[in-house]
Amino acid sequence: PYIGKNYYIPKPMIAVQTEDESKQGDSRQKKKFKNLKYIPVSTLADFVNGTFPEEHMEDMKYLGLYDMKVSVGIHGMEEPEPFRVNTWHFNTGTGLYVLAGYENESDRELLDELFESLQYTGIGGKKSSGLGRFVYKVCKVPEDMMGYLKKKSGKNILLSTALPEDEELEQVMKGSSYLLIKRSGFVDSSEYALQQMRKRDLYVFSSGSCFAHTFRGRIIEERNGGKHPVFRYAKAFFMGV
Known part of the structure; x- marks a missing residue:
């Protein structure tokens, strides 16, 4: 906020x-x-x-x-x-x-396009009732x-929710203080299946968790038989203490 x-x-x-x-x-x-x-x-x-x-x-x-x-x-x-x-x-x-970070101008243009669209459809629950709409602007x-x-630090705050790769987990846990939260909900797509499908439960590190060893995180594909891919975003975004 x-x-x-x-x-x-x-x-x-x-x-x-x-x-x-x-x-x-x-x-x-x-x-x-x-x-x-x-x-x-x-x-x-x-x-x-x-x-x-x-x-x-x-x-x-x-x-x-x-x-x-x-x-x-x-x-x-x-x-x-x-x-x-x-x-x-x-x-x-x-x-x-x-x-948000981006590597080239085309990435930034895509991000602008997505936010332009998202502000009309809304975020959160009850979007069909007109809730969750917003106006966005780009700021420095x-x-x-x-x-x-940009700070290199011995302790880093996780600003996003995130999940490391399995092979990273042992190293990531050293010197960490964290909270796990459950991510679930429904797939927000009318074309994914004949009925609304629930996502698999996913446990991730909560924002505010602190780590001595940073990690990239990952993107996980939802696998429950739908008609098109659905991805869960669990990339890490850190800030140095």
Whole structure:
């Protein structure tokens, strides 16, 4: 997410000791810190040094708010059945950003074309109801963030979800602190099969996981008998601490 000119990254999964001894036993402070999911990239050095600014502890409350709307299901039902849908609304001046790299101009043009199309179809759930649409624009990566992305480091934050090759796993696990999350869901294609097909469960490293040894990650083909290939993206995108 971003809020104004602050770009946020996942909270790194590293042990941090606060320098302020008076706050080390503060349960309220510990709870805030535990619930922290994202930090401004400009505060990364402070976070690592144990001097994370308290005013950024609850930044995400300025990102937006949840709402609920009632819809009615009629497909395949004798009587219309109402159901509730949770929605998220971004506040003005907030949203989501994506970091992307490319090797040549044709790659960049393809990326632009894909985002141009995606902003009309939407992302997330309930796209058929008009949710998830957005407006995108291309911006320059802030200098402090670019510095971390180029930095060679003994500890690296995973910004994406990712999965190393099997033969890399033993080396990757050395000196790491990580969380595994399950990726599942349905294949989003009307031509893949006669009925909507569920993807196989895939366990990947969560964003925010930290590694001493970086890896490239991989792209995995979904294999459940559909009419065309479907790929799962598990490439790694690291930032040096």
